[in-house]
Amino acid sequence: MTGTGAREQDRLEALHRLGVVDTPPEDRFDRVVRLARQLFGVPTALVSLVDRDVVVHKAMSGFDERVVRREDSFCHTAVQSDGMLVVEDASADPRFAANPFVAQPDGLRFYAGQPLVAPGGFRVGTLCIADHRPREFPPESAALLRDLAAWVEKELVIDSELERAAQVQAGLLPRTPPDVPGYQVAGACLPSRAVGGDFYDWAATEDGVVLSLVDVMGKGAAAGIMAASVRAVLRGSAHGAEVAQSLLYAGAILHGDLSGAGVFATAFHAALDAATGEVTYADAGHGLTVVLRADGTDERLPATGLPLGVLDEEAREQRTVRLGPGDLLVAFSDGALDVVDGSTAAVPVVVDAVRGARSADAAVEAVLRLAVDLRDRPDDLTVVALRRDG
Amino acid sequence: MELETDQVGHAGVVRVRGRLTMAAAGELKAAVDREVAAGRTLVVIDLAGTTFLDSSGLGALVGGLRSARAAGGDLRIAGVGPQVRTVLELTTMDRVLRPYASVEDAAGDGR
Numbered sequence: 001m002t003g004t005g006a007r008e009q010d011r012l013e014a015l016h017r018l019g020v021v022d023t024p025p026e027d028r029f030d031r032v033v034r035l036a037r038q039l040f041g042v043p044t045a046l047v048s049l050v051d052r053d054v055v056v057h058k059a060m061s062g063f064d065e066r067v068v069r070r071e072d073s074f075c076h077t078a079v080q081s082d083g084m085l086v087v088e089d090a091s092a093d094p095r096f097a098a099n100p101f102v103a104q105p106d107g108l109r110f111y112a113g114q115p116l117v118a119p120g121g122f123r124v125g126t127l128c129i130a131d132h133r134p135r136e137f138p139p140e141s142a143a144l145l146r147d148l149a150a151w152v153e154k155e156l157v158i159d160s161e162l163e164r165a166a167q168v169q170a171g172l173l174p175r176t177p178p179d180v181p182g183y184q185v186a187g188a189c190l191p192s193r194a195v196g197g198d199f200y201d202w203a204a205t206e207d208g209v210v211l212s213l214v215d216v217m218g219k220g221a222a223a224g225i226m227a228a229s230v231r232a233v234l235r236g237s238a239h240g241a242e243v244a245q246s247l248l249y250a251g252a253i254l255h256g257d258l259s260g261a262g263v264f265a266t267a268f269h270a271a272l273d274a275a276t277g278e279v280t281y282a283d284a285g286h287g288l289t290v291v292l293r294a295d296g297t298d299e300r301l302p303a304t305g306l307p308l309g310v311l312d313e314e315a316r317e318q319r320t321v322r323l324g325p326g327d328l329l330v331a332f333s334d335g336a337l338d339v340v341d342g343s344t345a346a347v348p349v350v351v352d353a354v355r356g357a358r359s360a361d362a363a364v365e366a367v368l369r370l371a372v373d374l375r376d377r378p379d380d381l382t383v384v385a386l387r388r389d390g
Numbered sequence: 391m392e393l394e395t396d397q398v399g400h401a402g403v404v405r406v407r408g409r410l411t412m413a414a415a416g417e418l419k420a421a422v423d424r425e426v427a428a429g430r431t432l433v434v435i436d437l438a439g440t441t442f443l444d445s446s447g448l449g450a451l452v453g454g455l456r457s458a459r460a461a462g463g464d465l466r467i468a469g470v471g472p473q474v475r476t477v478l479e480l481t482t483m484d485r486v487l488r489p490y491a492s493v494e495d496a497a498g499d500g501r
Binding site: 218 | 444449452456
């Protein structure tokens with residue numbers, strides 16, 4: 001650091017943008033310090049983050065103070081320059097001989113700290129090792145510590161990018177249910193990774209509400225990018241058009257992008273006429289929507305056409321189903337099928353789980369509860385429910 | 391997943407054993423592209439040994455279909471088991487990937 005105030009302010013912002021200062025310990029950092037301790041045969045290894053007034057130990061092995069005063073920390077000195085700080089015997093080094101960690105009984109003697117550089121070139125912390133005996137630190141050990149530090153730097157960045165992407169994606173989901181008198185609407189989306197290819201959307205209309213649930217093939221960031229495109233196009237084409245027509249428009253616009261990327265998307269797109277209870281829907285290869293009647297019967301609504309991105313279609317079909325008082329419509333993504341074996345044998349299990357749900361929220365929660373029992377959820381899971389008051 | 395390639399008449403045949411999922415989708419797509427590049431634009435995917443198909447696996451079949459059709463040929467599937475059939479029907483993809491009873495049927499000229 002140059003030591004100027006503005007530069008230090010930028011450095012602190014770069015540190016906090018990583019989103020790791022105020023978060024709990026994480027195994028991906030703990031793993032590195034455990035390994036460093038073993039590799040170098042030292043009693044202490046730390047991932048430190050140099051904040052405004054304190055140094056926070058994000059990961060520690062052989063040390064138990066999570067936060068120390070910045071001016072006492074060797075890591076504070078280490079982040080002042082680009083190179084590694086190596087102190088072979090602190091008691092013999094005038095810069096550190098009076099340091100409280102050195103002056104205490106059985107105090108610190110050896111320290112080696114490699115600065116961790118965040119995007120923008122800011123030194124935000126260190127990967128460091130320490131010993132209460134003086135040590136020599138040959139060049140091959142220094143090279144190894146630098147390699148481990150590069151690993152930590154990579155972990156710091158991956159997380160911050162994905163986490164921000166996840167926040168943006170979560171922000172694309174509807175925040176509040178639409179106000180449709182006589183009906184309830186609820187939805188939830190659980191990506192299996194930080195971001196995913198599923199989403200749901202809704203918009204109140206003059207007559208009721210338009211609902212969509214979309215599942216872009218694949219998972220992770222690649223599917224998430226495509227999901228954001230599909231959402232925007234589907235929103236744009238939904239205005240005032242019949243559902244089959246808007247799905248057709250959206251498909252025509254998206255076809256090149258989806259087929260070019262070698263993926264397709266399934267979609268359930270529906271409009272409710274609140275006065276009559278009629279739900280008009282067009283389903284692009286999704287096929288995972290069920291209607292549970294107040295009288296205890298249920299039916300699955302089959303897909304009415306191909307997924308988006310398969311063929312550039314010339315027409316799409318729509319159908320209508322009527323919701324009576326107490327009837328419930330639930331659309332879900334194929335992540336819910338993982339509760340059995342990933343096959344449609346899971347559909348009756350989902351139906352049983354939501355049967356008797358007294359509200360749209362309860363129906364969504366019932367599906368999510370099924371998935372909670374899955375230790376390793378392999379696919380994104382999204383649910384939308386529409387219930388007519390009984 | 392294991393892939394095996396073969397020829398029946400003029401058709402290139404790709405046999406898929408095991409689970410056809412995201413992990414295997416790229417490999418299948420590459421195998422289809424190799425057949426098409428070798429001039430065998432009628433490609434038959436034998437799914438008799440395929441125990442599980444997910445959306446990414448289906449994506450690989452669609453991608454292969456697109457390559458084959460772009461070269462003036464076709465991609466056909468045969469030996470479809472119950473799980474694969476369910477996925478095809480659920481997504482209505484059986485309209486574009488109509489299952490043939492056998493590899494020989496699929497490799498024939500008759501439709």
